[in-house]
């Protein structure tokens with residue numbers, strides 16, 4: 001048992017963070033991916049570590065340097081990300097799923113490079129497992145589970161719906177409408193919604209500061225759990 005240190009409120013806590021895109025293979029040289037840079041998730045992993053948590057980062061393909069003092073596991077596909085997250089979930093006090101996981105994956109992966117033939121070409125896709133929702137089913141009341149929501153319309157309503165459906169403590173809504181917010185850049189503008197439907201809107205700021213805001217929310221939640 002550690003002595004409480006106000007600057008390291010998460011000392012003794014384990015955290016799991018997912019970050020980045022997933023790549024779903026089509027053939028040996030092609031995949032379906034998305035524009036996620038992983039920056040938001042990496043910033044959250046760093047912010048949790050700075051406050052004393054022991055952090056495991058499950059990352060899709062990114063070009064970012066590994067955060068220091070964080071155990072990083074690199075994965076490619078949604079299925080690999082699911083397997084890694086399930087492995088670390090039960091032991092984690094704090095779980096933040098910020099990865100942009102593919103919702104669909106090819107039904108078949110061609111073993112050889114697909115040659116061009118017809119003018120049109122179809123790829124049949126099937127749903128992937130929703131990692132966050134499957135973790136939500138296993139969540140205990142001493143764990144803090146945080147998800148993200150990317151919406152372009154009815155944002156708060158859709159995000160609140162995701163929070164409930166996936167059994168989360170908080171959902172972080174990305175405001176895509178604002179200049180400077182979103183996937184690739186270094187800044188973000190978010191609204192954090194809790195289970196009571198209360199929301200807190202933060203201003204546009206660098207992703208590492210957004211991460212600190214999110215981590216402060218998590219710290220307060222862990223304090224109420226442990227009080």
Ligand code: CTP
Pocket residue numbers: 078097098099100101102103128129130131132133146147148149150151162
């Ligand atoms: N998520 C996940 N596994 C998936 C899909 C999404 O863990 N297969 C997580 C994301 O990491 C994020 C949250 O679910 O924390 C919401 O992702 P988002 O794409 O906004 O929502 P979806 O539930 O996939 O719904 P839709 O894309 O249809 O809006």
Ligand code: CA
Pocket residue numbers: 101102103
């Ligand atoms: Ca999705």
